[in-house]
Amino acid sequence: MDATDGPPILKLGVEDAIAGLVLSTEAHWNQTEEDWRIFLHDGIVFGIRDGMRLVATAALLPYSGNNAWISMVLVSGTHRRRGLATRLVDACLETARKNGLTSWLDATPDGVAVYGPLGFTPTLQLRRLRLVRPARADAPPSSSASIAALRARDRRATGFDRTALLSAFAQRFGSRIVSASGAIALVRDGRTARHIGPLLADNAAAALAMVDTIAHSETGPLLLDAVASQAAFLEGLTTSGWTIERPFQRMRFGPATAAAEETPFAVAGPEFG
Numbered sequence: 001m002d003a004t005d006g007p008p009i010l011k012l013g014v015e016d017a018i019a020g021l022v023l024s025t026e027a028h029w030n031q032t033e034e035d036w037r038i039f040l041h042d043g044i045v046f047g048i049r050d051g052m053r054l055v056a057t058a059a060l061l062p063y064s065g066n067n068a069w070i071s072m073v074l075v076s077g078t079h080r081r082r083g084l085a086t087r088l089v090d091a092c093l094e095t096a097r098k099n100g101l102t103s104w105l106d107a108t109p110d111g112v113a114v115y116g117p118l119g120f121t122p123t124l125q126l127r128r129l130r131l132v133r134p135a136r137a138d139a140p141p142s143s144s145a146s147i148a149a150l151r152a153r154d155r156r157a158t159g160f161d162r163t164a165l166l167s168a169f170a171q172r173f174g175s176r177i178v179s180a181s182g183a184i185a186l187v188r189d190g191r192t193a194r195h196i197g198p199l200l201a202d203n204a205a206a207a208l209a210m211v212d213t214i215a216h217s218e219t220g221p222l223l224l225d226a227v228a229s230q231a232a233f234l235e236g237l238t239t240s241g242w243t244i245e246r247p248f249q250r251m252r253f254g255p256a257t258a259a260a261e262e263t264p265f266a267v268a269g270p271e272f273g
Protein backbone atom coordinates (compact mmCIF):
# COMPACT_ATOMS: atom_id res chain seq x y z
CA MET A 1 0.00 0.00 0.00
CA ASP A 2 1.29 3.48 -0.79
CA ALA A 3 2.01 5.68 2.25
CA THR A 4 -0.68 8.13 1.15
CA ASP A 5 -3.37 5.47 0.74
CA GLY A 6 -5.75 4.58 3.53
CA PRO A 7 -7.88 6.56 5.95
CA PRO A 8 -6.92 10.20 6.54
CA ILE A 9 -4.68 11.35 9.37
CA LEU A 10 -6.46 13.86 11.61
CA LYS A 11 -5.22 16.29 14.25
CA LEU A 12 -6.98 15.43 17.49
CA GLY A 13 -8.24 17.88 20.13
CA VAL A 14 -8.76 17.80 23.90
CA GLU A 15 -12.26 16.42 23.30
CA ASP A 16 -10.53 13.19 22.15
CA ALA A 17 -8.95 12.54 25.57
CA ILE A 18 -11.38 9.77 26.51
CA ALA A 19 -11.06 8.05 23.11
CA GLY A 20 -7.26 8.18 23.52
CA LEU A 21 -7.61 6.70 26.99
CA VAL A 22 -9.58 3.78 25.52
CA LEU A 23 -6.60 2.98 23.26
CA SER A 24 -3.94 3.25 25.99
CA THR A 25 -6.13 1.16 28.31
CA GLU A 26 -6.50 -1.51 25.63
CA ALA A 27 -2.67 -1.71 25.57
CA HIS A 28 -2.72 -2.01 29.44
CA TRP A 29 -0.78 1.26 29.75
CA ASN A 30 -0.90 3.41 32.88
CA GLN A 31 -1.84 6.82 31.42
CA THR A 32 -4.75 8.78 32.84
CA GLU A 33 -7.13 11.14 31.10
CA GLU A 34 -5.01 14.00 32.51
CA ASP A 35 -1.95 12.60 30.74
CA TRP A 36 -3.85 12.58 27.44
CA ARG A 37 -4.87 16.18 28.05
CA ILE A 38 -1.20 17.18 28.29
CA PHE A 39 -0.47 15.71 24.86
CA LEU A 40 -3.66 17.09 23.33
CA HIS A 41 -3.25 20.55 24.85
CA ASP A 42 0.53 21.14 24.78
CA GLY A 43 1.48 18.86 21.89
CA ILE A 44 0.17 17.65 18.55
CA VAL A 45 -1.70 14.35 18.47
CA PHE A 46 -2.37 12.68 15.15
CA GLY A 47 -5.09 10.07 14.91
CA ILE A 48 -6.92 7.77 12.53
CA ARG A 49 -10.59 6.90 12.88
CA ASP A 50 -12.54 3.97 11.53
CA GLY A 51 -15.99 5.50 11.26
CA MET A 52 -16.49 7.29 14.58
CA ARG A 53 -14.01 5.12 16.45
CA LEU A 54 -10.46 6.31 17.13
CA VAL A 55 -8.23 3.36 16.22
CA ALA A 56 -4.69 4.79 16.11
CA THR A 57 -2.71 7.69 17.59
CA ALA A 58 0.77 9.21 17.79
CA ALA A 59 1.75 12.34 19.73
CA LEU A 60 4.54 14.89 19.41
CA LEU A 61 5.25 16.89 22.57
CA PRO A 62 7.64 19.83 22.04
CA TYR A 63 10.37 20.34 24.63
CA SER A 64 12.88 23.16 25.00
CA GLY A 65 16.00 23.51 22.85
CA ASN A 66 14.47 22.21 19.59
CA ASN A 67 13.57 18.80 21.00
CA ALA A 68 10.31 16.86 20.96
CA TRP A 69 9.07 13.65 22.51
CA ILE A 70 7.08 11.20 20.36
CA SER A 71 4.75 8.88 22.24
CA MET A 72 1.28 7.42 22.57
CA VAL A 73 1.91 5.40 19.40
CA LEU A 74 -1.06 3.10 19.71
CA VAL A 75 -3.00 1.04 17.22
CA SER A 76 -6.03 -0.95 18.31
CA GLY A 77 -5.58 -4.71 18.05
CA THR A 78 -8.23 -4.81 15.34
CA HIS A 79 -6.21 -2.51 13.04
CA ARG A 80 -2.57 -3.58 13.39
CA ARG A 81 -0.10 -4.44 10.61
CA ARG A 82 -1.79 -2.14 8.11
CA GLY A 83 0.91 0.53 8.31
CA LEU A 84 -1.10 2.90 10.54
CA ALA A 85 1.65 3.37 13.15
CA THR A 86 4.21 3.99 10.42
CA ARG A 87 2.03 6.65 8.82
CA LEU A 88 1.33 8.39 12.14
CA VAL A 89 4.98 8.40 13.23
CA ASP A 90 5.86 9.72 9.78
CA ALA A 91 3.40 12.57 10.37
CA CYS A 92 5.12 13.35 13.69
CA LEU A 93 8.55 13.27 12.03
CA GLU A 94 7.39 15.54 9.23
CA THR A 95 6.11 18.05 11.80
CA ALA A 96 9.38 17.80 13.72
CA ARG A 97 11.37 18.29 10.51
CA LYS A 98 9.37 21.39 9.53
CA ASN A 99 10.04 22.85 12.97
CA GLY A 100 13.70 21.84 13.11
CA LEU A 101 13.16 19.51 16.10
CA THR A 102 15.15 16.46 17.13
CA SER A 103 12.69 13.67 18.03
CA TRP A 104 13.12 11.28 20.93
CA LEU A 105 11.05 8.32 22.10
CA ASP A 106 11.12 5.36 24.47
CA ALA A 107 10.09 2.32 22.46
CA THR A 108 8.45 -0.90 23.54
CA PRO A 109 9.89 -3.97 21.78
CA ASP A 110 6.93 -3.79 19.34
CA GLY A 111 7.69 -0.11 18.79
CA VAL A 112 11.38 -0.73 18.01
CA ALA A 113 10.23 -2.82 15.03
CA VAL A 114 8.36 0.23 13.70
CA TYR A 115 10.90 2.99 14.50
CA GLY A 116 14.17 1.33 13.45
CA PRO A 117 13.21 1.21 9.75
CA LEU A 118 12.12 4.88 9.95
CA GLY A 119 15.67 5.93 10.86
CA PHE A 120 15.59 6.20 14.68
CA THR A 121 18.84 5.19 16.38
CA PRO A 122 19.08 3.62 19.86
CA THR A 123 20.45 5.58 22.84
CA LEU A 124 19.95 4.41 26.44
CA GLN A 125 17.84 1.52 27.76
CA LEU A 126 15.15 1.59 30.42
CA ARG A 127 13.47 -1.08 32.52
CA ARG A 128 9.87 -0.81 33.71
CA LEU A 129 9.56 -2.17 37.24
CA ARG A 130 6.52 -2.80 39.42
CA LEU A 131 6.11 -3.21 43.14
CA VAL A 132 2.81 -5.00 43.63
CA ARG A 133 2.48 -4.77 47.37
CA PRO A 134 4.40 -1.98 49.04
CA ALA A 135 5.05 -2.36 52.75
CA ARG A 136 2.21 -1.21 54.99
CA ALA A 137 1.99 2.58 54.95
CA ASP A 138 3.36 3.05 58.43
CA ALA A 139 6.07 5.63 57.79
CA PRO A 140 5.48 9.36 58.05
CA PRO A 141 5.36 11.14 54.69
CA SER A 142 8.86 11.93 53.51
CA SER A 143 9.97 15.55 53.37
CA SER A 144 8.47 17.53 50.54
CA ALA A 145 10.52 19.58 48.11
CA SER A 146 9.78 22.46 45.79
CA ILE A 147 8.94 22.27 42.12
CA ALA A 148 11.89 24.63 41.52
CA ALA A 149 14.32 22.11 43.00
CA LEU A 150 12.86 19.28 40.91
CA ARG A 151 12.84 21.34 37.73
CA ALA A 152 16.50 22.36 38.16
CA ARG A 153 17.68 18.81 38.82
CA ASP A 154 15.55 17.40 35.99
CA ARG A 155 17.10 19.91 33.63
CA ARG A 156 20.60 18.77 34.56
CA ALA A 157 19.60 15.16 33.86
CA THR A 158 17.64 15.63 30.62
CA GLY A 159 19.03 18.85 29.17
CA PHE A 160 15.38 19.97 28.75
CA ASP A 161 13.50 22.68 30.60
CA ARG A 162 10.33 20.78 31.53
CA THR A 163 8.80 23.40 33.82
CA ALA A 164 5.34 23.16 32.23
CA LEU A 165 5.20 19.36 32.35
CA LEU A 166 6.55 18.97 35.88
CA SER A 167 4.31 21.77 37.18
CA ALA A 168 1.27 20.08 35.61
CA PHE A 169 2.19 16.79 37.31
CA ALA A 170 2.86 18.47 40.65
CA GLN A 171 -0.47 20.30 40.67
CA ARG A 172 -2.50 17.12 40.28
CA PHE A 173 -4.42 15.67 43.15
CA GLY A 174 -2.28 13.01 44.83
CA SER A 175 1.06 14.19 43.43
CA ARG A 176 4.00 14.89 45.67
CA ILE A 177 7.62 15.87 45.31
CA VAL A 178 9.85 14.25 47.91
CA SER A 179 13.50 14.76 48.72
CA ALA A 180 16.02 13.41 51.20
CA SER A 181 19.82 13.31 51.44
CA GLY A 182 20.79 13.98 47.84
CA ALA A 183 17.72 12.49 46.15
CA ILE A 184 14.54 14.03 44.75
CA ALA A 185 11.54 12.35 43.12
CA LEU A 186 8.02 13.01 41.94
CA VAL A 187 5.17 10.57 42.67
CA ARG A 188 1.91 10.83 40.74
CA ASP A 189 -1.26 8.87 40.10
CA GLY A 190 -1.55 6.51 37.14
CA ARG A 191 -4.51 4.53 35.84
CA THR A 192 -3.54 1.28 37.57
CA ALA A 193 -0.52 2.20 39.71
CA ARG A 194 1.19 5.25 41.21
CA HIS A 195 4.32 6.23 39.28
CA ILE A 196 7.69 7.31 40.72
CA GLY A 197 9.68 9.53 38.37
CA PRO A 198 11.67 11.44 37.57
CA LEU A 199 14.04 10.29 40.31
CA LEU A 200 17.39 12.03 40.53
CA ALA A 201 19.99 11.18 43.14
CA ASP A 202 23.67 11.57 44.01
CA ASN A 203 24.22 7.80 44.00
CA ALA A 204 22.42 4.43 43.94
CA ALA A 205 22.20 4.20 47.73
CA ALA A 206 20.41 7.55 47.93
CA ALA A 207 18.08 6.56 45.07
CA LEU A 208 17.22 3.24 46.74
CA ALA A 209 16.63 4.91 50.10
CA MET A 210 14.26 7.36 48.41
CA VAL A 211 12.30 4.55 46.71
CA ASP A 212 12.12 2.66 50.01
CA THR A 213 10.82 5.72 51.84
CA ILE A 214 8.18 6.30 49.17
CA ALA A 215 7.15 2.62 49.17
CA HIS A 216 6.67 2.77 52.95
CA SER A 217 4.31 5.70 52.63
CA GLU A 218 2.18 4.25 49.80
CA THR A 219 -0.55 1.62 49.98
CA GLY A 220 -1.10 0.57 46.35
CA PRO A 221 1.02 -0.79 43.51
CA LEU A 222 3.93 1.33 42.26
CA LEU A 223 5.72 1.64 38.93
CA LEU A 224 8.99 3.20 37.91
CA ASP A 225 11.10 3.34 34.74
CA ALA A 226 14.73 2.83 35.72
CA VAL A 227 17.70 3.70 33.55
CA ALA A 228 19.27 0.28 32.88
CA SER A 229 22.86 1.52 33.19
CA GLN A 230 22.18 2.32 36.87
CA ALA A 231 23.02 -1.32 37.63
CA ALA A 232 23.33 -1.07 41.42
CA PHE A 233 19.95 0.68 41.59
CA LEU A 234 18.26 -2.00 39.45
CA GLU A 235 19.80 -4.77 41.48
CA GLY A 236 18.72 -3.14 44.75
CA LEU A 237 15.16 -2.81 43.48
CA THR A 238 14.86 -6.42 42.34
CA THR A 239 16.23 -7.73 45.64
CA SER A 240 13.65 -5.66 47.53
CA GLY A 241 10.62 -7.08 45.71
CA TRP A 242 10.36 -5.00 42.51
CA THR A 243 9.90 -7.03 39.33
CA ILE A 244 11.02 -6.10 35.85
CA GLU A 245 8.03 -5.97 33.49
CA ARG A 246 9.51 -4.90 30.18
CA PRO A 247 12.38 -3.07 28.53
CA PHE A 248 12.16 0.23 26.72
CA GLN A 249 14.71 1.39 24.18
CA ARG A 250 15.30 5.15 24.02
CA MET A 251 15.75 6.25 20.41
CA ARG A 252 16.56 9.53 18.69
CA PHE A 253 15.86 10.90 15.22
CA GLY A 254 18.04 13.87 14.34
CA PRO A 255 21.19 15.39 15.81
CA ALA A 256 21.97 15.17 19.53
CA THR A 257 20.85 18.47 20.99
CA ALA A 258 20.52 18.07 24.74
CA ALA A 259 23.59 18.00 26.99
CA ALA A 260 22.86 16.00 30.14
CA GLU A 261 25.08 16.53 33.18
CA GLU A 262 23.86 13.58 35.24
CA THR A 263 22.08 10.28 34.59
CA PRO A 264 18.64 9.92 36.17
CA PHE A 265 17.81 6.81 38.17
CA ALA A 266 14.20 6.79 36.95
CA VAL A 267 12.60 8.85 34.18
CA ALA A 268 9.24 10.66 34.12
CA GLY A 269 7.82 7.78 32.06
CA PRO A 270 8.38 6.37 28.58
CA GLU A 271 5.66 8.64 27.22
CA PHE A 272 7.39 11.76 28.55
CA GLY A 273 11.06 10.78 28.64
Ligand SMILES: CC(C)(COP(=O)(O)OP(=O)(O)OC[C@H]1O[C@@H](n2cnc3c(N)ncnc32)[C@H](O)[C@@H]1OP(=O)(O)O)[C@@H](O)C(=O)NCCC(=O)NCCS
Pocket residue numbers: 027073074075076079080081082083084085086087106107108109110111112113114
Ligand atom coordinates in the same frame (compact mmCIF):
# COMPACT_ATOMS: atom_id res chain seq x y z
C1 LIG B 1 3.56 -1.18 17.95
C2 LIG B 1 2.27 -0.78 17.22
C3 LIG B 1 1.99 0.70 17.46
C4 LIG B 1 2.47 -1.06 15.72
O1 LIG B 1 1.32 -0.57 15.02
P1 LIG B 1 1.01 -1.06 13.53
O2 LIG B 1 0.07 -0.09 12.90
O3 LIG B 1 0.61 -2.48 13.56
O4 LIG B 1 2.46 -0.94 12.85
P2 LIG B 1 2.75 -0.91 11.29
O5 LIG B 1 1.65 -1.63 10.57
O6 LIG B 1 3.03 0.48 10.88
O7 LIG B 1 4.08 -1.79 11.24
C5 LIG B 1 5.21 -1.39 10.49
C6 LIG B 1 6.26 -2.48 10.58
O8 LIG B 1 6.72 -2.60 11.90
C7 LIG B 1 6.99 -3.99 12.16
N1 LIG B 1 6.09 -4.44 13.22
C8 LIG B 1 4.95 -3.85 13.68
N2 LIG B 1 4.43 -4.53 14.71
C9 LIG B 1 5.25 -5.58 14.92
C10 LIG B 1 5.25 -6.65 15.83
N3 LIG B 1 4.31 -6.80 16.76
N4 LIG B 1 6.25 -7.54 15.74
C11 LIG B 1 7.22 -7.45 14.80
N5 LIG B 1 7.26 -6.45 13.89
C12 LIG B 1 6.31 -5.53 13.95
C13 LIG B 1 6.76 -4.73 10.87
O9 LIG B 1 7.97 -4.74 10.16
C14 LIG B 1 5.75 -3.85 10.20
O10 LIG B 1 5.77 -3.97 8.81
P3 LIG B 1 4.95 -5.20 8.10
O11 LIG B 1 3.59 -5.26 8.72
O12 LIG B 1 4.95 -4.77 6.67
O13 LIG B 1 5.77 -6.42 8.37
C15 LIG B 1 1.04 -1.62 17.71
O14 LIG B 1 1.39 -2.99 17.67
C16 LIG B 1 0.62 -1.29 19.13
O15 LIG B 1 -0.22 -0.40 19.36
N6 LIG B 1 1.20 -2.02 20.11
C17 LIG B 1 0.88 -1.78 21.52
C18 LIG B 1 1.40 -0.43 21.99
C19 LIG B 1 2.87 -0.25 21.66
O16 LIG B 1 3.74 -1.05 21.98
N7 LIG B 1 3.16 0.93 21.04
C20 LIG B 1 4.52 1.33 20.71
C21 LIG B 1 5.01 2.21 21.78
S1 LIG B 1 6.70 2.64 21.58
